[in-house]
Amino acid sequence: MRMNNLGRATVAMVIISLSLLTACSRQDDLLLNGDSPQHVVEIIVWDKPYVGSADKPYYERMFKEFEELYPNIRVIHLEAAYQKEREQFMTAVAGGEQPDLYNTAFPDMESYMDQGIPADITEMWEAYADRVSFSPIAMNVASKDGRIYGIPNFMYVTSLLYNKRLFEESGLKPDEAFESWKSFGLAAQQMTDRANNRYGHAILGTEWADWFYEYYVWQAGGDLTSKNEDGTVKLTFTSEPAVKALQYFKELRFQYKATQLNVLQSLDDNKKDFYAGKAATMITTSNWFGEMIAAGINMKDIGTTMLPPGPAGVSLAQIGGGIWMLNPNASEEKRRAAFTYATFFTSKYAVEELLKFQKENGIMPNLLSVRMDVDPSSYVEGMPAALIHNIQKAVDESRLEYFLKSRLSPYVSKAVQEVLLDEETDPFEVLDKAQELAQREVVDPYNSEITMKTSGAPQ
Template sequence: MRISRIPRRAVAAGAVLAVLLPLSACGDGDEGGSTDASGKIEGKITFQTWNLKANFKPYFEGLVDEFEKKYPGTEVHWVDQPGEGYADKISADAAGGTLPDVVNVSPDLVAPLAKAGIAMDLDKAAGKYEKEYLPGAWKSHQIPGTEGTYAFPWYLNTGPLFYNKRLFKDAGLDADKPPTTYDQLFEDALELSKKSDGKVATLANAPTIEDFGRYGVPLMDKEGTGFSFNDAKGVELLTKYKKLYDAKALDGQALTATPESTGKKFLTEAVAMNPGSALDLEKFKKDAPTLYKNIGITPQISSTGKDNMYVMGLMVNARTKQTPAAVAFAHFVTDAQHQMEFAKKVAIFPSTKGSLDDPYFTKQDGKEDTRVRVAAAKSIKTAVNYTPVLFSEQMKVELRNAVARALQGKESPKEALDNAVKNCDRLLKQS
């Protein structure tokens, strides 16, 4: 997946797959390959990534060459698909029986493939490797209500909140003491708006499912049969956002915001806070030197004590005819050595145990980007992916529309969330 910057949320393609995958795509055992990966590692396999070729072609070509030299008799054909239409492409290939042997996926994308019998259960095929990965990362590609793990965890990402010290000072707030709790955040946001006569909003995004998760709202039952983000705590969060929206402490375009639009608003100092990663610091320094001089960095705000984590993985096609080679290659790409090499080329984090203890992620050198990387590496050890694996794009649209109705006063926060849960539960039963 594209990793030029940390996304506000991973591109959710699961719903598209659930809609487009026909029932005939379900595996029946005759079409599929074997989960026995103990045989000789040989043969031709195809490896598909998600919008990575433009920036990382030499790295992946070197990776393929290294694998083929380690295992004579293997041949890896690397293909890279653009971000746009990635779900459609996977759906068409899965339905047509042409899905590559090893595929770059996100947890929500792998869910419908697992249900259709197309994603290989790695607990059966590669369970011996589980101990090499962070427990939370390995579990990230497990599907509630389904036994098994359906992708090797690959790279992880998280990041801090950036804030504009000048805007905080102009509002009479202590720029060296940014909010660390939701109560402080909402209080400071209202003050910033008041002192600027509504010209400066603190936040540019309406709450998403991950925001409800970080606030401590129970999102779904453990069995994966229904959603629960309409409980009292969920209603409380949306009620507070409604207050921010009415006071112009939440940007007026928050209902239609994208990661790109919110990033631009922060860059032009139209909003006071925005999530980001170490990569953003270079952009601030180059494109917004005034902002860069006033940049503040603070941890994500969370009521759970755990930050949000974005996860990418490598799925093995259950129908591959080269199970030993496909499993070996997926493990090869995601092992500690190669994840570390990749992490030093871009601001992402390895999912392998012990990797985050490397001096690269622990040692300060006085640079701001290093400070962000070290802090993020520390938090990611306990971070979780708050977006439920079964929360599809259609469900995200339902929640987004419900939030919009509540913020605009068309429905009460409770009514809006009740309706969203009802509609999401309906979609869940249809998937």
């Protein structure tokens, strides 16, 4: 017997409903068992999609599905300030207006845990059967001293992107070019052709200049900060690896003359230069490939690799992402409601629905997932297998950004900019000046706060 359209739609809705109920049964238990209230619980979540977001229709649909599944939870969706979210969030925390659920970046999580900003959700997490499906790397970011303080919802990894065609035209072999800092500098120099508006490497000199600069510090065997056992932080801006890395930035700019002329141009302009074939190489992340395809790039012309090893002989990628963080000052019922909401959006069902939406709408997904039972590459068509393999392999040689980055970034970035703008600038001197200022304005107050917390002294 043939089914009419209404019959098919009814069956489809039943299947979707059963899938949702199965995926979210544990959240129901966490929210409704014991003394949990049956009245409506209202939570504030900073997750309203930005205007023009390609994924906005997906989130609006999922918001409605959550409302239908959990009528006793009312979610107030607020939009965070674009590119000023950290400042907005910390202002809210200081003013006692921390949202019930907030998505924080990986590098902020450790300092937030030290300051007691996220709620301890260990008991709820251990009662959540699906916890075993989450990436151990991402879970490490959300953990401290065996306790759980967040739920990973997004993860990316970096790599070096290069234009195969430009390498061939210059008579260069990528493997040889990426053997060391020197070989990379020479290759970038050889591919630079000012007459044809082409250059070897898109360097990052914006207000986020420390983001990529820190990778070179790692390749030189160091870092920009170190964390002491008592939770306080020590600055290492003037360490030998940090100075060597900044000296190499200076060489790429002035000795090899292999970067864009406007070293302060935006990251978006760096991307546009690469997409247009003006830049031969740039650092990328696993969730930027959609932009490349939209820009008309043939993925067969693109290669990815690890950054060239530095003086320490190592090559490391950076792992980053987002963590759902609950408000420790919210009531228990609000925390349980927030946990239910966060685990709904990180469920296998929700993650796969996003991938399906992206595939149906021609959006290239992030090639990494915080869930080990979801493979984003299975939703991708036309992406070279070698490229996907290199992106996923980079995770094995990755690390988190330097500790206290969100507060120290302006100081490091300014030092990088000074070196890129003036050939006479001494890398050690600008780093020393940056360290002295950052010590006084950021580290001393931070260490004092941490010391008072650990000693139990009144603040």
